[in-house]
Amino acid sequence: MKKVVIGMSGGVDSSVAAILLKQQGYEVIGLFMRNWDTSINGDILGNPNLNNEICPQEQDYNDALAVCNKLNIPLHRIDFVKEYWDNVFEYFLEELKKGRTPNPDIMCNKYIKFDYFIKEAKRLGADYIATGHYARIQNGQLLRAKDKNKDQTYFLSQLSQKQLENVLFPIGELEKPEVRKIAEEYQLITAKKKDSTGICFIGERNFKNFLKNYLPNQPGNIINIETNEIVGKHIGLMYYTIGQRRGLDIGGTEDRMFVVGKNLEKNILYIALGEDNKYLYSDSCIIDNINFNTEERPKNCTAKFRYRAPDYPVDLEYLENGEILVKYNNVKSVTPGQACVLYIGEKCIGGGIIKTVCKNQEKLWYIL
Numbered sequence: 001m002k003k004v005v006i007g008m009s010g011g012v013d014s015s016v017a018a019i020l021l022k023q024q025g026y027e028v029i030g031l032f033m034r035n036w037d038t039s040i041n042g043d044i045l046g047n048p049n050l051n052n053e054i055c056p057q058e059q060d061y062n063d064a065l066a067v068c069n070k071l072n073i074p075l076h077r078i079d080f081v082k083e084y085w086d087n088v089f090e091y092f093l094e095e096l097k098k099g100r101t102p103n104p105d106i107m108c109n110k111y112i113k114f115d116y117f118i119k120e121a122k123r124l125g126a127d128y129i130a131t132g133h134y135a136r137i138q139n140g141q142l143l144r145a146k147d148k149n150k151d152q153t154y155f156l157s158q159l160s161q162k163q164l165e166n167v168l169f170p171i172g173e174l175e176k177p178e179v180r181k182i183a184e185e186y187q188l189i190t191a192k193k194k195d196s197t198g199i200c201f202i203g204e205r206n207f208k209n210f211l212k213n214y215l216p217n218q219p220g221n222i223i224n225i226e227t228n229e230i231v232g233k234h235i236g237l238m239y240y241t242i243g244q245r246r247g248l249d250i251g252g253t254e255d256r257m258f259v260v261g262k263n264l265e266k267n268i269l270y271i272a273l274g275e276d277n278k279y280l281y282s283d284s285c286i287i288d289n290i291n292f293n294t295e296e297r298p299k300n301c302t303a304k305f306r307y308r309a310p311d312y313p314v315d316l317e318y319l320e321n322g323e324i325l326v327k328y329n330n331v332k333s334v335t336p337g338q339a340c341v342l343y344i345g346e347k348c349i350g351g352g353i354i355k356t357v358c359k360n361q362e363k364l365w366y367i368l
Contacts, residue, residue: 003027004168005121006130007113008068008075010060012190013132013171015067016179019186020170021130022071029124030068030075032061035084035112035201043202046209056203066189076124080116084201087111092199093214096238099264099368100337103155103307108200110158118163128166135348136172140164142293142348147175153348154307157341158291208239220267222250225260225279225366234269237262242367243280243333261366270366279366282359284327286319287340287352294349304341305334305354311343324352336368 004021008014008030021028034057038047049056061077068075088107095102113131121129134145134152142164145151171179183191198204215238222232232250234240239247244259248271260279261270272279285305297318302311303326317325326340334340334357341351357367 001025001027002127003029003125004128004130005029005031005124005126007117007132008032008064009132009196010063010067010190010193011132011196012180012183012188012193013134013195014064015132015188015190016174016182017130017132017170018067018071018073019182021168022073024170026128028071028073029126030064030073031117031121031124032064032075032077033112033117033201034061034077034079035081035088035108037079037081040081041085041089042213043205043210045212046206048204048206057201063189063193070186070188078120080112083116084108084112088200095337096211096215098337099237099262101241101335102337103339105155105200106158106339109155110163112201114159114163114167126166128168130168130170132171133169134172134176135169137164137167137169143172143346144343144348145169145172149308150176153343154304154339154341157339157348157351158289159293160291161293164293208235211236211238218267220269222248222269222271225270225272231257231271237264237267237269240269242335261364262368263366264368280332281330282334282357282364282367283330284325284358284361285334285340285354286323286325286356286358288323288355289353290322290324290350291352292350294347296344296349298342298344298349301349302343303328303351304339304343305331306338314342316342323355 004026006018018028065075088104091107092102092104118129134147134150135156136143136145142153144153217236219233219235221230222234224231240259242259245256248257250257255273257271257273260272300315303314304311312328312331315327319325336354338354339351340354342349357364
């Protein structure tokens with residue numbers, strides 16, 4: 001009997017994944033990861049759970065344990081608090097300091113769930129590892145999930161071919177309502193549990209207050225990029241992302257204001273008026289931190305520039321320094337620090353991190 005070690009998060013998706021693996025005849029072992037420690041990591045400001053009798057991670061562990069007990073599978077527990085800080089959270093903070101908009105979930109998958117977790121799973125004798133991700137694997141190839149609204153291949157785009165070996169995504173062929181229905185049929189404690197939100201393994205936080213634990217606020221001017229007029233004050237460039245319109249705290253105009261750029265050196269946040277202002281659009285970007293999980297190197301494919309964003313047709317130009325110039329037709333709010341994830345039909349072939357945003361073959365000076 002083949003042995004599968006599954007990441008049990010205390011949520012409904014991993015719970016049902018474990019059920020499906022048992023139904024398929026595997027020997028299933030659960031492994032719960034603890035990757036964040038509020039006291040060690042100084043997570044005080046912006047934390048809504050400080051006065052709770054039990055912290056959310058402990059509740060997640062208790063839920064995972066209850067599920068495993070009901071399914072008669074063992075549950076192991078391991079701490080990756082230091083590894084998460086070193087490989088995910090420090091990257092997150094450094095990107096914010098650069099004025100970029102990072103995606104810690106992608107790095108969490110790359111360095112924690114599909115690196116340290118796999119090593120621990122192998123120590124437990126795993127033939128395969130499994131998670132509750134909405135994705136599919138066929139013939140070693142990463143494919144979109146059946147449930148396109150929940151598809152998580154965007155967050156798996158930095159995984160290598162090696163990391164995807166012997167990986168199972170049991171719920172990739174299911175829609176979310178089907179997952180919850182199975183959990184209810186088994187009367188699992190997680191059946192109606194809300195999906196986790198917020199920063200990977202940290203959870204919901206008041207973002208502005210949370211970051212004060214680690215990065216000092218640096219207030220500066222908000223400037224209308226077309227008129228060069230100071231229209232307000234920002235509390236720190238790290239709190240804003242390209243295309244953002246909420247939370248600017250600027251009045252006096254009927255037109256909606258959108259963040260269109262940043263000047264890190266002068267500590268300026270640029271805005272422009274109107275949903276379709278020209279400053280939100282670009283026609284190419286340069287990506288680095290390139291990862292492919294296939295031997296294919298297409299010249300044409302599609303790309304996602306944000307999670308749940310539509311696919312856009314793109315042309316790829318492979319540069320001598322290893323970066324890729326991604327060309328597209330007038331796409332809105334492409335943002336440095338976010339992932340550009342590449343697809344050929346249903347296949348997610350990898351991607352990179354957006355380094356520079358361009359228009360008419362020139363870097364946009366107002367976007368970092």
